Amino acid sequence: MIWETTPMSPDAVSGLAGAWPAGRVRRALLRKRSRFGDGAYSALRWAGAGLFGAVVLGLLVGIGSDSSAAFAHSGVGFIWSGTWNPAAGQYGAGILVLDTLLTTAVAMVLMVPIGLGTAVFLSELAPRWLAGPLSTLIGLLAAIPSIVVGLWGLLVLTPIFANQVEPFLASVPALGWLFRGEAYGPSILLASVVLAVMTLPTMVSLSRSAFGGVPLADREAALALGATRWQVVRRAVFPAARAGVSAAVTLAVGRALGESIAVAMVIGNRPAIPESLTTPGATLGSAIVNQFAEASPGIGTSSVIALGAVLLILTVLVNAGGQALLRSGSGSQAHTAGALR
Amino acid sequence: MSAILAPSRRELVRTAARRSLRRRHVMGRVFQGLCVVAMVAAVAPLVALVYYTVTRGVSTLSWAFLTHAPTPPFIPGGGISTAITGTAEIVGLAIVLAIPTSLLAALFLFERSGKLAAALRFSADVLTGVPSIIIGIFAYAVLVLPLHQFSTLAAAFALAVLMLPIMIRADEEAMRTIALDLWEAGIALGARRGRVARSVVLRGALPDLVTGNLLAIARAAGETAPLLFTLATPLAAMTLLIYTDGTQAFPSAQRTAWATALVLLSFVLLLSVAARLVAWRISRRAH
Numbered sequence: 120m121i122w123e124t125t126p127m128s129p130d131a132v133s134g135l136a137g138a139w140p141a142g143r144v145r146r147a148l149l150r151k152r153s154r155f156g157d158g159a160y161s162a163l164r165w166a167g168a169g170l171f172g173a174v175v176l177g178l179l180v181g182i183g184s185d186s187s188a189a190f191a192h193s194g195v196g197f198i199w200s201g202t203w204n205p206a207a208g209q210y211g212a213g214i215l216v217l218d219t220l221l222t223t224a225v226a227m228v229l230m231v232p233i234g235l236g237t238a239v240f241l242s243e244l245a246p247r248w249l250a251g252p253l254s255t256l257i258g259l260l261a262a263i264p265s266i267v268v269g270l271w272g273l274l275v276l277t278p279i280f281a282n283q284v285e286p287f288l289a290s291v292p293a294l295g296w297l298f299r300g301e302a303y304g305p306s307i308l309l310a311s312v313v314l315a316v317m318t319l320p321t322m323v324s325l326s327r328s329a330f331g332g333v334p335l336a337d338r339e340a341a342l343a344l345g346a347t348r349w350q351v352v353r354r355a356v357f358p359a360a361r362a363g364v365s366a367a368v369t370l371a372v373g374r375a376l377g378e379s380i381a382v383a384m385v386i387g388n389r390p391a392i393p394e395s396l397t398t399p400g401a402t403l404g405s406a407i408v409n410q411f412a413e414a415s416p417g418i419g420t421s422s423v424i425a426l427g428a429v430l431l432i433l434t435v436l437v438n439a440g441g442q443a444l445l446r447s448g449s450g451s452q453a454h455t456a457g458a459l460r
Numbered sequence: 461m462s463a464i465l466a467p468s469r470r471e472l473v474r475t476a477a478r479r480s481l482r483r484r485h486v487m488g489r490v491f492q493g494l495c496v497v498a499m500v501a502a503v504a505p506l507v508a509l510v511y512y513t514v515t516r517g518v519s520t521l522s523w524a525f526l527t528h529a530p531t532p533p534f535i536p537g538g539g540i541s542t543a544i545t546g547t548a549e550i551v552g553l554a555i556v557l558a559i560p561t562s563l564l565a566a567l568f569l570f571e572r573s574g575k576l577a578a579a580l581r582f583s584a585d586v587l588t589g590v591p592s593i594i595i596g597i598f599a600y601a602v603l604v605l606p607l608h609q610f611s612t613l614a615a616a617f618a619l620a621v622l623m624l625p626i627m628i629r630a631d632e633e634a635m636r637t638i639a640l641d642l643w644e645a646g647i648a649l650g651a652r653r654g655r656v657a658r659s660v661v662l663r664g665a666l667p668d669l670v671t672g673n674l675l676a677i678a679r680a681a682g683e684t685a686p687l688l689f690t691l692a693t694p695l696a697a698m699t700l701l702i703y704t705d706g707t708q709a710f711p712s713a714q715r716t717a718w719a720t721a722l723v724l725l726s727f728v729l730l731l732s733v734a735a736r737l738v739a740w741r742i743s744r745r746a747h
Contacts, residue, residue: 175583240498
């Protein structure tokens with residue numbers, strides 16, 4: 120009964136609170152309270168968390184078990200084997216994986232410089248009255264449903280690409296070989312452009328919050344040394360925000376890999392090894408969209424679900440990496456990812 | 461010797477410094493110009509998207525279009541009423557499933573720190589990035605295949621799974637804005653934890669909770685891929701109708717797709733703007 124014989128002065132109490140981290144105080148309080156039960160509330164909380172945990176496990180188990188027939192049929196080679204020919208009973212995700220990676224890579228080449236420039240403009244250059252409304256606009260772009268972007272790509276961009284953009288690109292001297300072949304319109308390039316539009320808001324908001332985490336003093340110190348704005352950004356802001364920007368790119372990649380409906384509308388859906396960027400292709404997502412309805416029950420459906428399993432593994436790896444980067448960047452930035460989606 | 465060299469050397473340094481300064485200023489200008497170009501390039505697709513959706517959709521839009529049921533192809537006078545009510549039903553049901561679950565799970569994460577909470581938090585973050593089409597396959601695997609029928613329930617389940625991780629993380633963030641002192645004060649007053657959660661945490665975080673949940677709902681309402689695997693007919697949701705009509709070659713079908721896209725876009729942007737207004741009002745009140 121120490122606390123009875125030596126009553127604590129207010130100073131001692133506040134000293135204690137200062138010495139104990141807030142989390143420890145909270146946990147100590149919790150332990151005390153939980154002895155008295157509060158049963159119904161505790162049970163509800165556990166139920167909510169348990170339900171969510173069950174959904175996560177169910178997702179993994181459900182996709183895993185329904186795709187097992189396909190993996191039993193085609194072996195692990197399903198992931199890299201090139202043929203997708205349901206009529207001949209041949210199922211392989213190889214070409215689809217290749218096209219998925221290719222569209223994502225081209226989309227990133229197009230999107231990252233624009234996204235980074237936009238983020239720099241919003242966080243370093245623009246006056247506040249301009250930066251606010253512009254970021255709201257970019258945020259609204261994130262809210263536009265992918266089907267609307269797909270419709271725009273299909274009905275507006277496709278003719279422009281077939282008649283103007285692709286013939287023009289094919290005629291560029293040094294790069295023409297990248298765009299050779301018939302200009303159909305629907306193509307890997309068009310899919311990449313649509314993906315670039317869709318991943319831009321992710322990139323901009325996450326990079327912006329990474330730049331926001333760089334202390335103002337770093338910028339002021341660089342300015343005081345006579346640095347121009349460009350030098351401030353390059354020497355002070357970029358190095359400090361590197362983890363955050365990498366996380367932004369990684370999460371944008373994750374989003375691009377998994378986007379299916381908009382890609383299915385503009386890529387032309389031809390699972391063959393691409394001859395150039397202007398030829399049609401098929402990604403994992405677009406193949407699932409197109410093959411699902413016509414898949415024969417049993418092995419056909421299971422193979423389509425197995426495409427989903429491959430895509431799931433790919434995106435989970437990329438997103439886990441992105442989240443880890445985000446956490447290493449800064450504690451507070453980890454939250455922006457959740458708020459963003 | 462040095463007396464002769466010194467001035468010219470100083471001159472050399474001076475011109476070099478001047479040249480370097482000029483180069484730095486030119487580089488700075490170029491960089492600023494590129495950033496402005498990037499900004500314009502980022503906003504241009506947004507403007508183009510909205511412009512095309514409005515101009516191509518608005519002529520088809522009418523009260524009858526919104527309230528009449530779809531007609532078979534090539535018979536004029538059809539509307540999209542079934543798609544609007546279908547989307548409303550699916551999203552409504554998904555909200556009923558997702559909001560209570562996510563709130564409770566977020567309270568769990570808020571009050572606990574430990575391996576289990578960390579694992580759940582990480583799962584939520586990763587699940588947020590899982591493609592929606594995979595969640596559609598999941599709903600197909602657990603609800604459509606075993607029951608042998610496509611259903612509104614399966615679609616709502618898919619959208620609920622989609623919203624759940626987004627809502628959990630947004631809710632937890634909102635709860636974290638409540639000062640820990642308040643929570644501790646509540647406990648110290650002898651209130652049960654459920655009571656503190658209700659009167660302190662949820663009440664205090666309410667505006668932020670509303671913002672986060674509205675954004676999650678806006679995202680789910682615009683999803684197409686999960687519905688592809690769970691609904692029997694494209695007439696049962698706006699996004700599916702846009703997909704099937706938009707990919708047809710007939711101008712009449714494409715007009716319907718544009719008009720439906722306009723309705724969907726207005727709805728989603730309205731939700732998103734509402735969410736931002738709530739957030740803006742809070743931040744203004746706080747200052």
